[in-house]
Amino acid sequence: MAIVLTQRIEWDMGHRLGDGYLSKCRHAHGHRYVAELSFVAPTLDEFGMVLDFGEIKRLAKGWIDEHIDHAFLVYEKDLPLLDFLRSENNRHFVVNFNTTVENITSWLGSQLQTVIDADEMAKSRNVRLTRVRVYETPNGWAEWVAT
Numbered sequence: 775m776a777i778v779l780t781q782r783i784e785w786d787m788g789h790r791l792g793d794g795y796l797s798k799c800r801h802a803h804g805h806r807y808v809a810e811l812s813f814v815a816p817t818l819d820e821f822g823m824v825l826d827f828g829e830i831k832r833l834a835k836g837w838i839d840e841h842i843d844h845a846f847l848v849y850e851k852d853l854p855l856l857d858f859l860r861s862e863n864n865r866h867f868v869v870n871f872n873t874t875v876e877n878i879t880s881w882l883g884s885q886l887q888t889v890i891d892a893d894e895m896a897k898s899r900n901v902r903l904t905r906v907r908v909y910e911t912p913n914g915w916a917e918w919v920a921t
Contacts, residue, residue, distance in 0.1 A: 777820050780812040783835050785843040789873035792852040802846070802855065809882065810839075812905035813890075818913050833896070837889045844873065847873045875910040881919040882906055883889040 793798075794829040804903040811834055815824045820843035831890045848856050859866040871877040890903055902920065909915040 776814050777818065777824055777916050778812050778814055779822060779830075780810055780905075781827055781830045781897075783809045783811060784901050785838050785868075787842050787844070788846040790851055790852070790855065790880075791846070791872060791874065792855070793872050795872070799865060801882075804846075808811065808909040809834075810905070810907040810909075811886065811903060813901055815899050815901045817899075825896065825899075829893075833889050833893055834886050837886065849873055862878070874916075875908055875914065876916045879906055879908040879916040880912075880917045882908060883920070887920075 777905060785807050786804060787807055788802060790802045791799045795887060799848050800834075804826060811830065813824050814829070844865060846859055846864060848866050848868055850856070850868050850870050856866075856868065858864075869877075871881065883903060885901045886906070890901055904916040904920045907915050908917075
């Protein structure tokens, strides 16, 4: 039996769908993103925890705040938007994928597992990120599950 620990994290971020997408999401817009991050460890620590919620906040929310909170996530091939963001000195983060919620979720799972793996305490306890659910709207989300 495993105990799964989940914490909810929120941030604001803009994006647009490019590369020929014709619906209204091709326009620049933003969301109040919500991520549910789930973690497991082989055993609970001496305090009976998978990971302290404060550590999740420090690691995961810290990375999000530093890189993508109140930023525009922009596909590297969206040159008109990228040129504009750079010319106006807007906060942005360049990625190599179209910024669908599915792609964002997969990418965020990979980024945050790297952050967890780099932390000595989490690494020593073999804490793993097992699920990332990202809500783009209150009723729409994508989910990444570690395999």
